[in-house]
Amino acid sequence: MKYPFAAVICLIAGASLCQAADGDPGRGAQIYQRCLACHSLEHNRSGPRHCGLFGRPAAALPDFSYSPALKSSGLVWDEASLDHFLENPLKAVPGTRMAYAGVKNSQERADLIAYLKSATRDAEKCPSGSSP
Numbered sequence: 639m640k641y642p643f644a645a646v647i648c649l650i651a652g653a654s655l656c657q658a659a660d661g662d663p664g665r666g667a668q669i670y671q672r673c674l675a676c677h678s679l680e681h682n683r684s685g686p687r688h689c690g691l692f693g694r695p696a697a698a699l700p701d702f703s704y705s706p707a708l709k710s711s712g713l714v715w716d717e718a719s720l721d722h723f724l725e726n727p728l729k730a731v732p733g734t735r736m737a738y739a740g741v742k743n744s745q746e747r748a749d750l751i752a753y754l755k756s757a758t759r760d761a762e763k764c765p766s767g768s769s770p
């Protein structure tokens with residue numbers, strides 16, 4: 639139960655310490671290269687764009703055609719749900735169209751999630767109109 643604990647630390651100590659506890663966004667940016675085959679922050683590709691991802695319910699973009707499985711998953715994207723989904727997407731959401739084996743290394747996932755958390759909130763990387 640690493641993430642609920644980290645969330646409490648975040649509340650007490652603020653976001654900067656929270657990021658250090660969760661992972662390294664710089665290393666996460668490198669790991670995100672694996673996702674670029676199908677995703678980008680700004681634009682839909684074969685996968686949905688990631689701008690505004692944190693705090694957004696799964697399958698929320700009106701202009702992307704999601705699988706019924708992801709639409710009915712009931713997930714909201716945060717550290718815990720991303721950690722679970724990215725470890726093994728097809729197991730976490732059977733029927734998802736994200737045909738990707740996942741990021742098996744938990745430190746790599748923590749780094750990736752730390753990156754996503756900052757990058758998907760960055761107004762410069764997410765031009766207006768690219769969030770739902």
Ligand code: HEC
Pocket residue numbers: 669670672673674675676677684685686691695696697698699703704705707708715724733734735736737738741750
């Ligand atoms: C082979 C292409 C492919 C790769 C590689 C891929 N994805 Fe995806 N991803 C998709 C598709 C397609 C969907 C939509 C899934 C659905 O509708 O079931 C998706 C959905 C998602 C979602 C849900 C978004 C939403 O709006 O609900 C997240 C989060 C995500 N991917 C993260 C990642 C990350 C992080 C990586 C890299 C570690 C990655 N994906 C790699 C194709 C891919």
